[in-house]
Every structure is written in structure tokens, then in C-alpha cells.
Amino acid sequence: MRGGAVVLGGRTIWRDASFVVEPGTITAVLGPNASGKSTLLNLILGLVPLSEGSLRVFGQSPRRGNRRVGYMAQSRAADATSTLTGRDYVGLGFDGPRFGWGRDKTKREVIRRALTLTGTAAFCDQPLHSLSGGQRQRIALAHATVFSPELLLLDEPLAALDLAAQAEIVDLVNLVRDSTGAAIIVVAHDLNPLSSIVNQVLWIARRQVRSGSVDEVVNESVLSELYGHPIEIIVTPRGRRVIVGLEEEFAHPHPHPHPHGFEHNEEAHQHLSELYEEETS
Amino acid sequence: MSLSDLLSTSFVQHAFYAVTAVALAAGAVGYFVVLRRQAFAAHAIGHVGFAGAAGAVLLGLSPIVGLLVFCLGAGLLIGVGGASLDESDAVVGVTLTAALGLGVLFISLYSGYANATYSILFGQILGVTWDDVGLVAALSLGVLLVVSLSYRPLLFASVDAQSAAARGLSIRAMSLLFMALLAITTVVAIQIVGVLLVFSLLVAPAAAAEVLTSRPQHAVALAMTIALVSAWAGLFFGVWIGGPVSFWITALAASSYLGARLFDRNRVRHVRRALA
Numbered sequence: 363m364r365g366g367a368v369v370l371g372g373r374t375i376w377r378d379a380s381f382v383v384e385p386g387t388i389t390a391v392l393g394p395n396a397s398g399k400s401t402l403l404n405l406i407l408g409l410v411p412l413s414e415g416s417l418r419v420f421g422q423s424p425r426r427g428n429r430r431v432g433y434m435a436q437s438r439a440a441d442a443t444s445t446l447t448g449r450d451y452v453g454l455g456f457d458g459p460r461f462g463w464g465r466d467k468t469k470r471e472v473i474r475r476a477l478t479l480t481g482t483a484a485f486c487d488q489p490l491h492s493l494s495g496g497q498r499q500r501i502a503l504a505h506a507t508v509f510s511p512e513l514l515l516l517d518e519p520l521a522a523l524d525l526a527a528q529a530e531i532v533d534l535v536n537l538v539r540d541s542t543g544a545a546i547i548v549v550a551h552d553l554n555p556l557s558s559i560v561n562q563v564l565w566i567a568r569r570q571v572r573s574g575s576v577d578e579v580v581n582e583s584v585l586s587e588l589y590g591h592p593i594e595i596i597v598t599p600r601g602r603r604v605i606v607g608l609e610e611e612f613a614h615p616h617p618h619p620h621p622h623g624f625e626h627n628e629e630a631h632q633h634l635s636e637l638y639e640e641e642t643s
Numbered sequence: 644m645s646l647s648d649l650l651s652t653s654f655v656q657h658a659f660y661a662v663t664a665v666a667l668a669a670g671a672v673g674y675f676v677v678l679r680r681q682a683f684a685a686h687a688i689g690h691v692g693f694a695g696a697a698g699a700v701l702l703g704l705s706p707i708v709g710l711l712v713f714c715l716g717a718g719l720l721i722g723v724g725g726a727s728l729d730e731s732d733a734v735v736g737v738t739l740t741a742a743l744g745l746g747v748l749f750i751s752l753y754s755g756y757a758n759a760t761y762s763i764l765f766g767q768i769l770g771v772t773w774d775d776v777g778l779v780a781a782l783s784l785g786v787l788l789v790v791s792l793s794y795r796p797l798l799f800a801s802v803d804a805q806s807a808a809a810r811g812l813s814i815r816a817m818s819l820l821f822m823a824l825l826a827i828t829t830v831v832a833i834q835i836v837g838v839l840l841v842f843s844l845l846v847a848p849a850a851a852a853e854v855l856t857s858r859p860q861h862a863v864a865l866a867m868t869i870a871l872v873s874a875w876a877g878l879f880f881g882v883w884i885g886g887p888v889s890f891w892i893t894a895l896a897a898s899s900y901l902g903a904r905l906f907d908r909n910r911v912r913h914v915r916r917a918l919a
Contacts, residue, residue, distance in 0.1 A: 407808075409808060426808075427810050431809075433806060433809040435803060435809070445853055446857060447857045450857075450859055451802065454795070454798065454802065454803070454806075454807075455806070457795055458796065458799030458810065459795070459796055459811055459812045461793050461795070489857040505806070506806075
């Protein structure tokens with residue numbers, strides 16, 4: 363992507379995005395809620411047009427239904443009530459978009475491979491609603507990797523999972539990268555659980571996108587500029603980085619902080635109220 | 644007249660062919676109604692059909708013409724306006740009330756015999772003519788053909804719209820296709836069980852099937868079977884014991900759902916005991 367910008371309904375979502383995703387690497391897309399992280403994935407999927415700049419996916423303009431791109435949607439409440447079995451859901455990743463009566467003879471084998479890769483063979487014949495959140499995410503990953511995509515897009519794969527399940531999914535994502543050599547883009551709201559496997563970070567805030575290595579992006583000057591508000595990074599004794607926004611008084615020392623100061627900056631505070639931790643390498 | 648004489652009369656035979664065609668189509672489409680949680684839309688389309696039929700009667704046309712025009716129109720409206728399943732409730736509700744209002748107007752303008760209205764509301768299967776059977780069978784066959792050809796994309800778009808869109812399926816197109824299928828199925832089902840009882844063939848068998856199996860293909864086949872058995876048995880009881888056929892079909896279909904839930908609860912308890 364070079365100089366990319368997205369405008370939806372007259373509103374600029376973000377602009378000046380430039381980055382390259384190499385095969386076999388994992389890119390984390392981070393930023394506050396509604397900053398346009400999922401929009402980036404929709405762009406690559408060809409569901410949303412680019413307003414400025416250029417985007418090439420395998421040297422071509424993005425197009426819908428590209429089999430070289432795998433996509434795992436954000437988990438939805440519907441999964442929790444779905445009576446479909448995991449195997450049937452993975453099967454939809456194979457021939458779900460196809461009309462007609464024909465049956466593909468390779469389907470069984472392709473699905474078996476996806477189930478084996480993601481370690482889901484043991485519970486794939488149970489209905490989705492009877493599985494744990496982590497198991498459902500594994501099934502969803504099998505669905506997304508049915509065609510061994512060269513580019514894999516994961517939208518919030520760790521949302522609503524407990525810490526153990528998060529670690530399990532992170533390991534699996536790493537395994538998929540290692541065994542398929544795919545480039546993986548992961549949308550997340552927290553870098554911490556992913557930091558051990560991430561090669562590149564795209565940080566979206568206040569309609570800007572900053573890309574670089576973890577060290578290049580997750581530092582005080584870059585984040586302060588991104589948020590338009592001073593950011594402090596605290597390094598814990600174990601080497602983890604905690605990202606915090608500075609209070610008004612620290613940023614602009616004032617003997618009598620005026621009463622409207624907080625309200626005035628409420629939006630920035632909301633962005634900053636989330637803590638981001640980062641392990642140093 | 645003996646039972647076998649009754650069963651061999653032409654009106655019972657017409658009814659037999661008609662319920663067979665309708666039950667198969669309704670069972671198959673009903674699975675997707677249940678899967679997409681769009682029972683409300685199915686309900687609304689039936690009532691919209693009532694307005695259409697009343698309008699057609701007022702103009703001196705066959706009720707089925709009005710049913711087709713209004714049901715398809717409402718289906719397309721709901722399909723376009725509520726393509727994303729999240730926003731469809733309000734669209735369906737507004738369409739439903741607007742159509743019912745029209746229906747009231749048409750009935751008040753119509754000063755003739757009210758029996759036509761009654762049969763639209765509650766079904767009049769034993770009054771089906773040979774021409775009706777031909778039309779009902781053709782529409783049902785068409786629905787079954789389209790469902791079988793678009794089975795996978797329909798399932799995909801119903802289960803996971805986001806991923807289906809990412810894979811190049813148009814969610815709006817699939818929503819429109821589904822609503823058109825639902826509208827046509829509703830029109831034919833109204834011939835048998837009427838507007839008010841259209842759920843008995845469209846939702847109850849599919850809901851029972853969804854409780855009993857997790858495999859979508861099995862569920863579709865099971866829904867069609869339950870609908871067919873309810874319809875055949877309902878027709879038989881209506882002729883043998885008496886009472887409206889639509890009552891029997893509704894009672895049997897509802898019992899199948901109740902039975903499925905009881906069976907499932909028993910099964911869950913059994914599995915729990917085995918695990919404990």
C-alpha cells in the first residue's frame with residue numbers, strides 16, 4: 363500500500379498509509395475502537411474502495427473472492443447458538459460460495475488437512491454452540507486456511523478469549539505461518555499477547571496509520587504524535603512495556619487546572635485509557 | 644360414503660398432490676428461515692399476502708395473482724431493506740403493518756361474499772382445483788430446484804455473512820434470492836393452510852429438524868419429511884375424522900416440534916448422565 367486513504371460516507375477513516383507485508387511475516391494492526399482496523403481488511407478483500415493512493419495484493423488490485431487471501435471474520439454471538447458442526451462450517455470455506463449440484467472429490471481431503479493443521483479433528487463433528495470459545499476460533503481458523511492462502515487476514519482472533527485460550531490461538535497462528543509461509547495480518551486491540559510472534563506493527567489512531575517494527579512504532583515520540591497527546595511507556599522489571607497516557611497536569615503543568623480540562627479532552631482520554639503492554643526483545 | 648370412496652374423490656386427490664408439493668418446498672425453505680432467524684419475515688409475508696389476495700378479489704382477479712404480486716413485492720422490499728440481518732426487524736415490521744392496513748381497506752371496500760377472505764386466512768385445501776394443483780406444483784418444483792442449486796451459498800450467507808462477503812458472495816443478492824423463495828413458498832403454502840397458519844409448514848418442521856440434527860443436509864431432508872408427513876396425515880385425518888385440514892396439519896407440525904424438544908432434552912440428560 364502506498365499513500366492509501368479511505369473515505370466512507372464523506373468521512374475520512376484514515377490517510378497516508380504506506381506499508382508492505384512480506385510473505386512469512388505477521389503484521390499486527392492496532393488502535394482504538396472504530397479507528398478503521400477492520401476497514402483495512404475490507405480494503406484488502408476488495409469490499410471497500412481505496413480513495414487515494416494505491417494498494418496491490420499479489421501485484422494486482424484487490425478483488426473479491428480471491429482464493430489466495432484467507433479471511434477469518436470477527437467472532438460473532440451467532441456462533442454461540444449455531445447448530446452447525448465445525449466440519450460443515452469448514453466445508454463452507456471450501457465450496458460455500460459455489461452454486462450448483464457438483465461435488466468436488468478433493469473436498470474431503472482438503473478439509474481433513476485444514477482440520478489436522480489447526481488441531482480441530484477431535485471435536486469438528488460437534489455443533490459449534492457446544493464448543494469453547496478457543497475451539498470455535500480454531501475451527502474458524504481452519505475455515506480461513508482451507509485453501510492454504512498466501513495472505514491470511516484475522517479480525518480480532520483473540521477477542522473474548524481467556525488468557526490461556528489466547529496463548530493457544532497465538533501459538534496456532536504462529537504454527538500456520540511457519541507451516542504455510544503465509545503472510546498474516548492480525549487485527550487486535552492489545553499487542554501484548556501477540557508481541558512474541560509479530561514482525562511488523564500498523565498502528566492506527568486519529569486517522570493516521572504508522573507502520574514499522576515493534577521498536578519503531580511502540581515508543582513515546584511516535585505514539586504521542588499519533589494520539590496528539592503525550593504518551594509514556596513504562597518498562598516493568600521483567601522488561602514489559604506499559605503504555606499510558608499522561609494526565610493533563612503532567613503534560614501542561616498548571617497551578618490551577620481548570621475544571622473543564624478533563625471534559626475537553628475526553629476523547630483522547632478514552633483512547634488512552636486502554637493499557638498496552640509490550641515485551642522488549 | 645366410505646373412507647376409501649372419500650379418498651378417491653377428485654377434490655381429495657387434488658388436495659393430496661397440492662399438499663405434497665407445498666410440504667416439500669416449505670420444509671426446504673423453512674430450514675433457511677429457521678437458520679437465518681427470520682421467522683418474523685415469514686410471518687409478515689403471509690400477512691402481506693392477505694392484503695394482496697383481498698385486493699385481487701376486490702378487482703375480480705384470482706386471489707393467487709394478488710398473493711404472488713404482494714408477497715414477491717414484500718419479499719424484495721424486506722430483502723433489499725434488511726439485507727443485513729441486524730436491521731431487518733424494523734423493515735419487516737413496517738412492511739407488515741402497512742400491508743395489513745391495506746388489507747383492512749380492501750376488505751371494507753369489498754361488499755361481496757366474505758368466504759374468499761376466510762379461506763385465505765385459514766386455508767381451503769379441499770377446494771383446490773386441478774388448475775391450482777398445476778400452478779402450486781410448478782411453483783414448488785421451481786423453489787426446490789433453486790434451493791438445491793443455491794444450497795451452499797444460501798447456507799454460507801446465512802451462517803456467516805461476513806466471511807461469505809469476503810469470499811465474493813453478494814449478501815444483498817443472497818438475501819433477495821432467499822426472500823423471493825420465501826415469498827413464493829408462502830404463496831403456495833397459503834393455498835393449503837392459510838395466512839394465519841403458514842408457520843405450521845414453514846417453521847415448525849424445520850425448527851424440529853434443527854433440534855434433532857447438526858448436519859445441514861440432514862436437517863433439510865428431515866424438515867421436508869416432517870412437513871410431508873404432517874401434511875399427508877393432516878389431510879387424511881381431516882377427511883377421516885372431520886375438522887379443518889389446516890387444523891390437523893398445524894397440530895401435527897407443532898407436535899413434531901414439541902416432540903423434538905422433548906427428545907432432545909432426554910438425549911442431553913442421557914449424555915450428561917453418561918459423562919457424570
